[in-house]
Amino acid sequence: MESRRRSTKPPEELKIAKERITILFGEAEKMVRNDKKLANRYVELARKIGMRYNISIPSYLRKLVCRKCKEYMYPGITAKISTKKGYLRKECLQCGKVTKIRIKKK
Numbered sequence: 013m014e015s016r017r018r019s020t021k022p023p024e025e026l027k028i029a030k031e032r033i034t035i036l037f038g039e040a041e042k043m044v045r046n047d048k049k050l051a052n053r054y055v056e057l058a059r060k061i062g063m064r065y066n067i068s069i070p071s072y073l074r075k076l077v078c079r080k081c082k083e084y085m086y087p088g089i090t091a092k093i094s095t096k097k098g099y100l101r102k103e104c105l106q107c108g109k110v111t112k113i114r115i116k117k118k
């Protein structure tokens with residue numbers, strides 16, 4: 013249970029904040045090929061909105077953020093993805109952090 017009740021924001025504001033996070037990740041995806049720094053900036057902004065409003069970033073978007081350096085991990089550009097023996101290996105090309113995820117067999 014969350015005990016921090018002081019930061020309660022009106023539902024309408026939370027809805028807008030969530031939309032902004034999704035939009036910022038979308039913009040980051042568009043920009044990453046041309047400008048990695050700008051893409052990282054969008055991701056940083058999205059994270060800041062999440063913190064301010066106490067909203068967690070959806071897991072499908074959180075996967076695109078490096079757990080170590082918090083930068084945008086885009087496969088083939090800022091991250092290297094490979095699969096090996098039932099594992100997905102993600103390497104952040106900005107800080108070198110390697111994450112392994114087990115792939116579920118069908």
Ligand SMILES: [Zn+2]
Nearest residue numbers: 078081104107
């Ligand atoms: Zn990293």
